[in-house]
Amino acid sequence: xxxxxxxxxxxxxxxxxxxxxxxxxxxxxxxxxxxxxxxxxxxxxxxxxxxxxxxxxxxxxxxxxxxxxxxxxxxxxxxxxxxxxxxxxxxxxxxxxxxxxxxxxxxxxxxxxxxxxxxxxxxxxxxxxxxxxxxxxxxxxxxxxxxxxxxxxxxxxxxxxxxxxxxxxxxxxxxxxxxxxxxxxxxxxxxxxxxxxxxxxxxxxxxxxxxxxxxxxxxxxxxxxxxxxxxxxxxxxxxxxxxxxx
Numbered sequence: 001x002x003x004x005x006x007x008x009x010x011x012x013x014x015x016x017x018x019x020x021x022x023x024x025x026x027x028x029x030x031x032x033x034x035x036x037x038x039x040x041x042x043x044x045x046x047x048x049x050x051x052x053x054x055x056x057x058x059x060x061x062x063x064x065x066x067x068x069x070x071x072x073x074x075x076x077x078x079x080x081x082x083x084x085x086x087x088x089x090x091x092x093x094x095x096x097x098x099x100x101x102x103x104x105x106x107x108x109x110x111x112x113x114x115x116x117x118x119x120x121x122x123x124x125x126x127x128x129x130x131x132x133x134x135x136x137x138x139x140x141x142x143x144x145x146x147x148x149x150x151x152x153x154x155x156x157x158x159x160x161x162x163x164x165x166x167x168x169x170x171x172x173x174x175x176x177x178x179x180x181x182x183x184x185x186x187x188x189x190x191x192x193x194x195x196x197x198x199x200x201x202x203x204x205x206x207x208x209x210x211x212x213x214x215x216x217x218x219x220x221x222x223x224x225x226x227x228x229x230x231x232x233x234x235x236x237x238x239x240x241x242x243x244x245x246x
Contacts, residue, residue, distance in 0.1 A: 053166060054187045059088070059179060060164040065130040065155040071137060073130045077154060079123070080185060087120040087212075088181040089204060092167050092174040096128040096136045100176070100198045102146045109149050111201040118208050122151040127162065127173050130155040167192060180207060182215070222246075 054060075059079070066077035079088070091108060093101040105124055108115075115122055126133075133153040139145020154161070162168040167177040178199060180189035189207050193199055209227040214220060219231030222242050232238050 054179070055190060057187055059090075059181045059185050059187050060161075061185075062161050062164070064161060065157075066152045067130050067133040067137065067155075068152050069150045071134060073134060077152060082123065082152070083121060083181060083185060085183065087118065087183060087208065088179075088185070089115065089120050089122050089208070090165075090177075090179040090181070091122060091124045091199075092162060092165070092177040092179075093124065093126050094169070094173040094176060094195055095126055096132050097144060100196065101126070102136075104176075104198050105146055105149055105153075107198075108201050108204075109151065111205065112150055114205055115208070118205070118212065120208055124149070124151065124153040125156055125161060125174060126153070127156050127159050129157050178204065180204070180211065182211065 061078070061080045063076055063078045065073060065075045067073055068077075082088070091104065093104060095101065108122055108124075112122060128136075130153075133155060136145050137147065137149055137153070140147060156162055156174065159168045159172050159174070162174040165177070165179065167175040169175055176193040176195055176197070176199070178189070178191045179187055182188050188211050191199070206226060210221040210225055213225075213227070213231060217231065219233055221229075222232050223246070225231070232242055
């Protein structure tokens, strides 16, 4: 075991493919471990967009390495192929082996059947290596892992995907950002949370329902709209009706 490769937020080493990623966990700290194979410092491109640029615009396509639901690693995962004739919900998160991120991925995974019922495919993306993703999945909750996740986890180890979406932090990690893509791969919803605050899958489902409602009947959705509620017809009279009931 070499001490030359130290895993932290700035240096995400590309570990070997054994069950534990070739790693040891000194002092039982899940953030700090040594790896067999060091990798060069990641190339961190300078973000050239802000998050608002992509609203109502085509989502940037990409091909990258990813860990699939069956724990295989592919080096040719393509976003547009994955989202063929379905909606997409992209879950950017800062890093594996952290505190808020595992709660989000496990919670979204628990809600996955509800997304699938709406023809939505989930996708996790961080700037960790694919082998780090796999090691994290193969560890139990008690060991600091996330266990079985039934949607792909993409490796954006050089930050190029996060940069193209305008959600790359100065330290080279991805922001806690979400993007909802429609059937034409157009961004219809995006949020960025403070790194200390986790997302709510129920709110993601509500937004998905609202988008699909507007696509189906042409009406718009007022504040606090939930599935089963009436929308607003595009008249001032109907706006007045809604406002009187708030």
